[in-house]
Amino acid sequence: MKDDKLNRIFDATLSLTGKVGIAGLKMSSIAKEASIATGTLYLYFKNKEDLLNALYFKLQKESAPALISEIKNLPIDIQLYKMWALALKKLVENNLRIIFLEQFLISPYVSASSKEMDSRFKNYLKGLLEKGKKENQIKDVDSNILIALVIGFLRNFSTHIVNDKNSKLSEKSIDESFALCWEAIKR
Amino acid sequence: MKDDKLNRIFDATLSLTGKVGIAGLKMSSIAKEASIATGTLYLYFKNKEDLLNALYFKLQKESAPALISEIKNLPIDIQLYKMWALALKKLVENNLRIIFLEQFLISPYVSASSKEMDSRFKNYLKGLLEKGKKENQIKDVDSNILIALVIGFLRNFSTHIVNDKNSKLSEKSIDESFALCWEAIKR
Amino acid sequence: MKDDKLNRIFDATLSLTGKVGIAGLKMSSIAKEASIATGTLYLYFKNKEDLLNALYFKLQKESAPALISEIKNLPIDIQLYKMWALALKKLVENNLRIIFLEQFLISPYVSASSKEMDSRFKNYLKGLLEKGKKENQIKDVDSNILIALVIGFLRNFSTHIVNDKNSKLSEKSIDESFALCWEAIKR
Amino acid sequence: MKDDKLNRIFDATLSLTGKVGIAGLKMSSIAKEASIATGTLYLYFKNKEDLLNALYFKLQKESAPALISEIKNLPIDIQLYKMWALALKKLVENNLRIIFLEQFLISPYVSASSKEMDSRFKNYLKGLLEKGKKENQIKDVDSNILIALVIGFLRNFSTHIVNDKNSKLSEKSIDESFALCWEAIKR
DNA sequence: AATGAATGAGCATTCATTCAT
């Protein structure tokens, strides 16, 4: 019951961020979109900053970590493929995540702890890539560059799929896009 | 004189967007940062929306087209390399551009005509890639996917260079990053 | 409760218009005078223009029609006397009405529908005077001239009573003033 | 030359007051309407208040006093008739005067000396009426009441003539209206 | 717990006034 209301609040916030950006977010609009009273928001969150940071934590926790636990013992290329496929599906399923995540991190609302959390997924990826380099599977290039390529592509590609009415995320397009990605970074 | 003031306004806006996001932009802060009076902003722009859209148009006009004219008759791979190098330099020189452009397009301030203008650089790139595919230099993959890779990587890589205190944009890192990019899309 | 607040807003607006004219009206002053917060004004009215037009409609609805219904079947002279007495009392009771009405109609705040409403009381009077002329009680002079006399006198006289600390609206002064008025227009 | 510019300023002010009321008067609009630069207004007047008060003085000096000097030795009824006719003509010739005068006196711009001047015409009239009462020509009614009638009628009648497209100020309507007025106040 | 009307600090915008040209 309580969870349901929380989810409605988060969904409303994501949805509105996609429409008006974080710049246009109003507490009253979030409440309206979530079909609750404005005051109720303040039973769940201390203030607007608190709400936005909570949503950020939730989104972060759902994506990277959720993937990691399922795949951490597979070979590197398979692991990267699974991550690619899963991340892409999740992002395309709700592209609003990306929009929110990107806007949030340079908004006046980010808390210190949110900033710290930003690198969780990147750090896991970095470890994976370092291991791949040692095992001669991955090019010996600064991991940060490799990560920029992988994440940048992931982000832009999912946005493209969502925005382009003619595109859909098929198994073929997942494979095709991963192939490009892998070819770029593999030794 | 007048131009100088306009530029100060635009620089101030970019700089502040990087610090607080579009959500945190105040007309008074922009004026202060540009060392003019708040009221003066309204001599140049009808209102906040007008100012932000004017900046968007200016940034769009300065980036992609500026590059295109210099390189359009070179071979595809050279052309891509030149674009990569120039775009990367320009973006790293002022990474605030990316931040502003990304935030602006989903803010409540975008005008209809700004939305239309979004795809100029992407369209040029698309043409170039199509040509490359015909000439068997580029993989026969949906151009939108290729563009997502190139632009996503460009964006994320420049952001990484700017944010990471230890990184600088050297000739080596330009070449290294382009090599990754090229390897991903070349046939 | 809600009505009470609305009335406090209207009273405050009238009172301030008398002191500083419509030119000097500030939303913040109205709120202060009504003992509410500035923001509360915007729960009841979209903006300043909306508030002023609503007050105008309310005043128009309260004055002329309120009188008319009580007297419409009496002989003309009695009817005019009753109207004179009642209107005078009402205007003197709250002379701010006149000030507001006069200022409002040439202010930048008048809406189109407010303009249309202006002539209600004058039209009733005109009908009454036409009837009086047919019955040989009233001079055969253009009704507009007669109305100008009656209303001009009414307006100026009530203003005089209100402004002059030594004057009060006694039965005697009502009768005396009406006698002048009647003598001017009677055949 | 200088006079011409002053007149253009005054005309512009009157004209704009009729359109937007004193509440809507902007120094920049006055300048534009007078075809001069905004700053030039401040060569002629210390500030907005000063300009408006100067206009008030000018209007007052042109009307009542101008009449008084021409007629002060004639019999009372003739004197009143002349005043009536002249005042009516002047007011109808430029009805903006009335609008300005009425708005100005309750605006936040009135200076103390303007307030004092307000009664000049009324005082002359009052003296005239007192004399008439002593000579048994005028009803023995409080002069303030009589003045309210005369001035209220004058004001409303001239406004009516100006606003009603079908009315014009003919000799007949001057005589007719004065007859009503005289009948009301004469013994 | 839930509500949403009320609050008032904060921001966008206006406009009287100044001053460099």
Added chain:
DNA sequence: CATGAATGAATGCTCATTCAT
């Protein structure tokens, strides 16, 4: 003298937050 761009105080309006119900 004349200009009109520049100024910034003042005002309209918004919206995060509170609180009586």
